Amino acid sequence: MTSRERFLAALKGEKPDRPPLAHVSALTTLELQQATGCFMPEVHADPEKLVRLTGANHDVLGFDAVSFIINYFNEPAALGCEMSWGGPDELPVYKSHAWSRVEDAVAPADLLGWPPIRRCLDTLSLAKERYGTRAAILGKVMGPFSMTLVMHGLENVLAATVEAPDLVTRFLDVAADILASHANAQLAAGADAVAIGEGGAGASMLSPAAYERLLLPVHQRMVRAIRGPVIMHICGDITPRLAAMRRVGMACFNFDWAIRPAAMKEAAGGAMRLMGNVNTGDLLRGPPAEIERQVFENLDAGIDIISPGCAVSPTCPNANLRAMAEAIEKWHKAKRL
Numbered sequence: 001m002t003s004r005e006r007f008l009a010a011l012k013g014e015k016p017d018r019p020p021l022a023h024v025s026a027l028t029t030l031e032l033q034q035a036t037g038c039f040m041p042e043v044h045a046d047p048e049k050l051v052r053l054t055g056a057n058h059d060v061l062g063f064d065a066v067s068f069i070i071n072y073f074n075e076p077a078a079l080g081c082e083m084s085w086g087g088p089d090e091l092p093v094y095k096s097h098a099w100s101r102v103e104d105a106v107a108p109a110d111l112l113g114w115p116p117i118r119r120c121l122d123t124l125s126l127a128k129e130r131y132g133t134r135a136a137i138l139g140k141v142m143g144p145f146s147m148t149l150v151m152h153g154l155e156n157v158l159a160a161t162v163e164a165p166d167l168v169t170r171f172l173d174v175a176a177d178i179l180a181s182h183a184n185a186q187l188a189a190g191a192d193a194v195a196i197g198e199g200g201a202g203a204s205m206l207s208p209a210a211y212e213r214l215l216l217p218v219h220q221r222m223v224r225a226i227r228g229p230v231i232m233h234i235c236g237d238i239t240p241r242l243a244a245m246r247r248v249g250m251a252c253f254n255f256d257w258a259i260r261p262a263a264m265k266e267a268a269g270g271a272m273r274l275m276g277n278v279n280t281g282d283l284l285r286g287p288p289a290e291i292e293r294q295v296f297e298n299l300d301a302g303i304d305i306i307s308p309g310c311a312v313s314p315t316c317p318n319a320n321l322r323a324m325a326e327a328i329e330k331w332h333k334a335k336r337l
Contacts, residue, residue, distance in 0.1 A: 001016055001017045002133065002134055002135075003020070003058065003063075003064035003065070003134055003135045003136065004064070004065075004132070004133065004134060004135055004136045004137075004192065006018065006020045006064050007020040007022055007064045007065040007135075007136040007192075007305070008136060008192060010273065010304045010305050011193060011229055011231075011251055011252055011273060011304075011305070012251075013273060013304075018328060018329070018332040019299055019303075019304070019305065019306055019328050019331075019332065020064035020065060020136075020305050020306070020328075021062060021063050021064050021065075021305070021306045021307065021324055021325050021328055022063060022064055022065035022066075022136070022138070022275060022305050022306070022307050023057065023063060023065070023066070023067055023138075023307050023308055023312070024067050024138060024140065024195035024197070024231055024233055024254050024275070024307070025067075025197065025233060025254070025308060025310050025311040025312065026067075026070050026071070026072065026091050026311040026312065027054075027057060027067070027070070027308065027311070027312045027321075028040070028053055028054060028057070028070055028312075028314055029312075029314055029315070029316050029317070029318055029321070030088055030089055030314050030315060031317070031318045032053060032056045032057070032060060032061075032318065033053060033088055033314075035056065035060070036049075036052050036053050036056055037052075038050070038052045038053035039088050040070070040085070040086055040087060040088050040090070040091075040092075040314070041085035041086050041087060041092065043070070044070065044071050044085055044092060044116065044119075045085075045115075045116070045119060046119075047119055047122040047123040047126050048126065050068065050069075050070070050119075050123050051068060051123055051126045051127050051130060051131075054066055054067070054068045054069075054070065054127075055068070055127065055130065055131055055135075058131060058134065058135040060318065060322075061318060061321045061322050061325065062322060062324075062325030062326075063135070063325070064135060064136060065135060065136035065137075065138050065192075065193075065305075066127075066131070066135050066136070066137070066138060067138040067139070067140050067195060068123055068124060068127040068137060068138070068139075069120050069123060069124070069139065069140040070091070070092075071085075071091070071092045071116070072092075072140065072142055072146075072197045072199075073092055073093070073094050073142070073150065074116045074117055074119075074120050074141075074182075075117065075141065075142055075147060075175075075178055075179060075182060076094055076098065076142070076147060076150045076151055077094070077116050078111060078114045078115065078116055078117045079098050079111075079151070079178075080098040081094045081095070081096050081097065081098050081150060081151065082094070082095040082096035083095060088314065089313075089314045089315055090314070091311065091314065094150050097150065097151055097152055097153045097156070098151050099148075099151040099152045099171060100152070102166075102167055102170050102171075105151070105170055105171050105174040105175075106174065107174055107177050107178045107181070111178065111181070111182075112181065112182065112185050117182060117185075120139075120140075120182070120186065121185055121186065121189045122189075124137060124139055124186050124189040124190050124191050125189045125190055127190065128189065128190025128191075129190075132190060136192045136193070137190055137191050137192050138191060138192065138193055138194070138195055138231070139183065139186030139187065139189075139191035139193070139194040139195065140186075140194065140195045140197060141179045141182050141183050141186070141194060141195070141196055141197070142175075142179060142196070142197055142198075143179070143196045143197055143198025143199070143200065143201060143219075143232070143234075144172045144173075144175040144176040144179060144198075144215075144218050144219070144222060145172065145198060145200050145201040145205075145206075145214075145215050145218075146197060146198050146199055146200030146201060147175040147178075147179065147200075148168065148171040148172055148175050148200075149200040150200075151171065151175070152171055154200075157171075161210075161214070168214070169214075172214075172215070172218045173218065176218050176221060176222040176225075177225075179196070179222060180222050180225035180226050183196075183226045183228075183230075184225075184226060184227050184228075187226070187227060187228040191228070192228075192229070193228060193229040193230070193231055193251065193252075194226060194228060194229070194230055194231070195230075195231045195232070195233060195254070196219075196222070196223075196230060196231070196232045196233070196250075197233050198219075198232060198233065198234045199233065199234065199235045199310075201215060201234055202234060202235035202236040202238070203234075203235065203236025203237045203238050203256075203258070204236060206241075208240045208241045208243070208244065211241045211244055211245075212241075212244040216244050216245075216247065216248065219232075219245075219248045220247065220248055220249060223248055223249045223250055224249060229251040229252070230249075230250045230251055230252075231250065231251060231252040231253070231254055231275065232248070232250045232252075232253055232254065233253075233254040233255075233256075233310070234253075234256070235256050235258075235310060236256055236258050237256065237258040237259050238255075238256075238259075239259055239263060239264065239267045242267045242268060242269075245271075246268065246269060246271035246272070247271075248272075250272050251272060251273060252272055252273040252274065252275050252304070252305065253268065253272050253273075253274055253275065254275040254276060254277075254307055255274060255275070255276040255277050255309070256276075256277060256309045256310055257276070257277045257278065257279040257280065257281075257294075257309030257310065258309075259276070259277060260297075260301075261274075261276060261277060261297055261298045261300075261301035261303050262297075262301040264276065264277070264301075264303070265301050265302050265303065273304040273305065274303045274304050274305070275303070275304065275305040275306075275307045276298060276303055276305075276306075276307060276309060277294075277298060277303070277307070277308075277309040278291060278294045278295065278298075278306070278307070278308050278309055278324060279294060279309055280308050280309055280310050280311065280312055280313070280316075282294065282320075283308060283312060283313075283316050283320045283321060284312075284313050284315065284316045284317075284320070286320070288319065288320060288323035288326075291320055291323040291324060291327065292323060292326070292327040292330070295323075295324055295327035295328060295331065296327065296331050299328070299331050306324055306327075306328055308324075
């Protein structure tokens with residue numbers, strides 16, 4: 001199988017020739033920037049350089065599926081949030097909030113043409129042209145709760161869930177519409193699947209009851225509106241929420257390193273494929289033997305796709321990232337013997 005065929009087979013629940021390696025959270029390294037001559041923050045505004053840099057995740061590190069978009073804040077940036085675009089060893093972060101009142105939350109009809117969203121779509125079109133027959137092309141949008149936190153502010157959202165719940169509901173609904181529209185445009189541009197990064201709705205933010213009441217209906221509606229496979233990532237140990245999350249309708253869940261693979265496999269109950277969950281702290285500082293151990297633990301537990309458990313620091317050594325692909329090959333070879 002090609003890398004693309006391998007990943008898509010696993011995403012559909014079919015049996016690939018070996019388990020695939022993928023990532024949906026941010027991933028690039030200083031070493032890859034130096035090797036390609038394509039550096040952050042310039043790449044965030046240059047589709048050509050961004051494809052050259054992120055394509056190295058396949059060419060150099062051995063990933064079967066690659067998110068060709070590093071930055072998760074493209075929608076808020078397009079809608080007026082001030083950004084710090086980071087540097088070679090620093091990922092982008094937002095610096096302001098653009099929604100204060102209910103009337104601020106609007107989805108402009110021509111939003112898909114606004115930078116940086118237009119650059120996302122151009123990047124995916126170029127990635128499809130250059131890598132589409134080899135590697136799986138993954139798009140990326142924020143989750144609606146995460147986007148609401150960025151657009152309105154964390155403390156404001158937490159207060160409004162009690163004092164003005166209709167305001168939060170309005171923000172979530174508008175965010176979901178914007179994000180689904182962007183996701184569908186990414187699929188049309190060449191993405192094989194789209195990741196929803198809902199890190200803001202992590203384990204410490206919402207109780208299972210709050211998730212089911214406030215966010216589950218929004219996630220269900222957004223996933224139904226997206227015309228292609230959806231992968232979702234949420235940070236932390238969200239296993240208490242999985243009874244509700246099994247009803248979202250996503251194709252795959254990228255789970256955090258805080259969850260043991262066997263526990264995740266059991267809790268998911270076969271409702272979606274699973275992608276996980278190598279500890280990003282160990283990828284940054286640990287020995288390759290520990291990374292191999294975690295890959296084996298995931299594969300022995302029946303996890304479908306190997307990936308980092310969350311975003312990867314740009315200072316992560318290439319050797320530790322390559323260790324995931326090498327561990328997959330070693331595990332697969334041992335199983336065949």
